Amino acid sequence: MVTMKSFKTEFHLDKGSKDHIANQVSTITSMVQLGSIGGSLLAFILCDKIGRVRSLQALTLLWAVGFVIVITSYNSISQILGGRFIAGLGIGMTTVVGPTYLVEVAPKAIRGMLTNIFAGAVYLGVMIAYFSNWGSSIHISNSSRAQWVVPQSVHIIFAGFIFILSWTVPETPRWLIMKGRDEQALANLCKLRQLPADHPLIQIEIIEVKEQLEREKEGTHGTSRWGKVRELFFIPANRYRLMLGVMSQLLGQWSGASSITIYAVEFFAALGKTGESEKLFATCILGIVKFFSAYICAFFLIDFLGRRRCLYTGITLQAVSLCYIAVYLAIVSSSAQSPTICDSAKRAGGGAIAAIYISGFGWAMGWNCFQYLLNAEIYPLRLRALGSSIVMSFHFINQFGNTKAVPSMLLAMSGFGFFLFCTIVCALGLVWVWFFVPETAGKSLEAMDDLFQLPWHQIGRHSEAFTAGQGSLSEAVGMDYLEKAEQDGEPTK
Structure with missing residues (x-):
């Protein structure tokens, strides 16, 4: 212009x-x-x-x-x-x-x-x-x-x-669960994944999100409204995450x-x-x-x-x-x-x-x-x-x-x-x-915490070796579900 x-x-x-x-x-x-x-x-x-x-x-x-x-x-x-x-x-x-x-x-x-x-x-x-x-x-x-x-x-x-x-x-x-609106969260996830509410992958994904949120709440129980800021700057794993973004x-x-x-x-x-x-x-x-x-x-x-x-x-x-x-x-x-x-x-x-x-x-x-x-x-x-x-x-x-x-x-x-x-x-x-910089491809959001528990000097260079083979709960259940479906002759879309 x-x-x-x-x-x-x-x-x-x-x-x-x-x-x-x-x-x-x-x-x-x-x-x-x-x-x-x-x-x-x-x-x-x-x-x-x-x-x-x-x-x-x-x-x-x-x-x-x-x-x-x-x-x-x-x-x-x-x-x-x-x-x-x-x-x-x-x-x-x-x-x-x-x-x-x-x-x-x-x-x-x-x-x-x-x-x-x-x-x-x-x-x-x-x-x-x-x-x-x-x-x-x-x-x-x-x-x-x-x-x-x-x-x-x-x-x-x-x-x-x-x-x-x-x-x-x-x-x-995830935001709906954070706000306690579990029923709407389930309905929206079914819409996004195009799967029924009783499907194992839907149930496990909901469980994983709730468990992660509970862990986070327990770790920050009793903090003030500025607790998130302190949590971001003073917990080493979170500070490393912030460093990656800023740099x-x-x-x-x-x-x-x-x-x-x-x-x-x-x-x-x-x-x-x-x-x-x-x-x-x-x-x-x-x-x-x-x-x-x-x-x-x-x-x-x-x-x-x-x-x-x-x-x-x-x-x-x-x-x-x-x-x-x-x-x-x-x-x-x-x-x-x-x-x-x-x-x-x-x-x-x-x-x-x-x-x-x-x-x-x-x-x-x-x-x-x-x-x-x-x-x-x-x-x-x-x-x-x-x-x-x-x-x-x-x-x-x-x-x-x-x-x-x-x-x-x-x-x-x-x-x-x-x-x-x-x-x-x-x-x-x-x-x-x-x-x-770590490799994050293929890791679930809920499994990402494991990656940042490594020593700071190993997260970038050795992240793939340390987290190789570490899957989330939904991965394990999903593979079991696919194997069972194939044995029963059901479609595996």
Whole structure:
């Protein structure tokens, strides 16, 4: 939006020094992230108070109202900032409400796939945004404010669409049990699993959730309303969980992927795409790459290769591609502007643009898969909303800092220095993953506690060996049920 001539003219973003313009652009852009910090913390209160589904409905209203305020602003940057902040409150809640809901209703065999379908939906939104901006730049005059208003209106359409569909979604059985509504929990679980109430797998899943909740209540009996916070920070296993979430956000957000997504137009300009339509079309290709990459990882990789292998591979791809771009900008970029540019420099420029796309695939396979999924699946039931809220607020704190800092970093460090910085962050991320990150694929939410009872220095490197063969009660009963059904000649769907 901020790169469109119509928006620049209306809000005077084409006047002043480079530093002044960079500061204004970063303030407008980062206001959603600033609101999202508060939204992710608000989600903890609402998720535990009114439930996961009602929280979803609340966030869509905030999201829609915020962008109504944005598109009705006339020559008022203050109104733009206020609207984007309110929308950010709703957007920040999505990163807690969505993964929390999904991990609580998903069978563990496809928990990673379902949660990463959610993560991939982020890039469905990115792709739609890029194409909306590109289409508006081609078909709507840059002298009309409709050029930037029309793409922003897509937010309101999607918020309304999700609000309507949310009334068909059942509340999670785990939250209902936590609130003492056992009968409704049983009915919702039967609907989700498409099995009768007397089925052994349904009965065992209900028993497991109740037993875990009872253990948690016994361990925290007599604590004040701030007991959950103390429990999260002062119990070593929970503190390790929180460390995983916080560090994944710190390393993931500063690895460069979010910056490229948000400031894609500026980065493609630095790599030789000069026309406005040409730059916007290049961002559309990036949106397609990230969208399909996210879903390839969700459907075919995350539950089959495991969390650690996907993370290793994705970060490595990201680091190599960003390093290539840094080298290109340091050596070739200055000569690339010459009218007598050689063929090898042209090919190197094409390679740098391809590297942007490869880094997008690496991000989708690595940090993007990891930051939503692991954060939502490792916490005990009582602490899931709180832990996710704290980590996702840290997510948006880093994203806000990143979004605010990047325009100034590009001026101060040049493109070469920025991409080198991101490469170093990726390398640090690989070391951290090797030492600290456990493998959680295939483990039930209720069995996750066993994993974090290991000594802290063994959880990452030796988690698979220590927990090999440890299944949940529902696994054991389920296998017995299948074996008996096969012996009796019954269908085993």
